Amino acid sequence: MTRKTADDFHPEVLKLFDQYVHGQASRRDFLTGAAKYAALAGVTASGLLAALSPQFAAAQQIKPDDARIHTSYVEIDSPTGNGKVRGYLVRPAKLSGKLPTVLVVHENRGLNPHIEDIARRVALDNFIAFAPDALFTLGGYPGDEDKARELFQKLDQTKTQEDFVVAAQYLQKLPEGNGKLGVVGFCYGGGIANFLATRMPELNAAVPFYGRHADAAAVANIKAPLLIHLASEDERINAGWPDYESALKKHGKPFAAHIYPKTQHGFNxxxxxxxxxxxxxxxxxxxxxxFKKHLQG
Structure with missing residues (x-):
């Protein structure tokens, strides 16, 4: 079967899906709005939604039991957050000295199989990766993307941000680590990466993928270099980019930004x-x- 790409969907369907994924439209809203485009394509609106939804098993790059890595789930106390944080800790099976550490932050569905796979990919590049689950205190990622999005709306984001601060501090202090810390996040996680850059002067590198930009008033606090990835067809996120870019330049912050042509939010x-x-x-x-430039050595 040929794998579908964004080009196989009407742009309005992609916009509707983005709104649905980010809680700005209900499932019914998507199905109603997509119906006429589905009819033109000779499919149902439900079929369009299914085609756009994640296929975790088909995309997995590194199996959880890959002999090259060591994986475990770790719980840590988060007194300023939601009380506890649980995350997926991955490191190379064979350690060659102390390694840099990378916090991996999920999208707005919690620690799903895709983000665990991302953490394994990071570890295979000779880093120690830790991917927390923001949904842990609500029962954890439920195994269903719709239910996960619903749970996400129940989070106290101020406390959840503190959970990620605690997770980052835990990771940075690991005995196997070299004391240097990076963060990479996607969508919601990209926003957390930007937030941590403003909150943690000890952060050494931050890589937000199409995430909510940091508040301009907080940009002066950034110490870590930023590598910012944006999708060209992502109106929702890109609307805030000019102000963020201006603030970064105004305060002389080290950053590089790339806008990838003809790409959608979530292109990674x-x-x-x-x-x-x-x-x-x-x-x-x-x-x-x-990460190798800023975290190694």
Missing amino acids: NDTTPRYDEAAANLAWQRTIDF
Whole structure:
């Protein structure tokens, strides 16, 4: 079967899906809005939604039991957050000295199989990766993307942000780590990456993928270099980019930003048709090179 891409869907369907994924439209809203485009394509609106939804098993790159890595789930106390944080800790099976650490922050569905796979990919590039689950105190990622989005709306975001601060501090202090910390996040996680850059002066590198930009008033606090990845067809996120870019320049902050042509929000997520292989590969290589430059040694 030929894998579908964003080009197989009407732009309005992609916009509707983005609104649905981010809680700005209900499932019924999507189905109603997509119906006429589905009819033109000779499918049902439900079929369009299914085609756009994640296919975790098909996209998995590294199996959880891969002999090259060691994985475990770790719980840590988060007294300023939601009380506890649980996350997926991944490191190379064979340690060659102390390694840099990278916090991996999920989208707005919690720690799903795709983000666990991302953490394994990071570890195979000789980092220690830790991917927390913001939904842990609500029962954890429920195994269903719709239910996960519903749970996400129940989070106290102020406390959840503190959970990520605690997780980052835990990771940075790991005995196997070299004391240097990076963060990479996607969508919601990209927003957390930007937030941590303003909150943690000890952060050494931050890589937000199409995430909510940091508040302009907080940009002066940033110490870590930023590598910012944006999708060209992402009106919702890109609307705030000029102000963020202006604030970064005003305060002389070290950053590089890349806007990938003809890409959709979520272009790095290889479980859905919005994935763009060329852009994702380039962005990922830039990310790993960036972490090696700022975290190693």
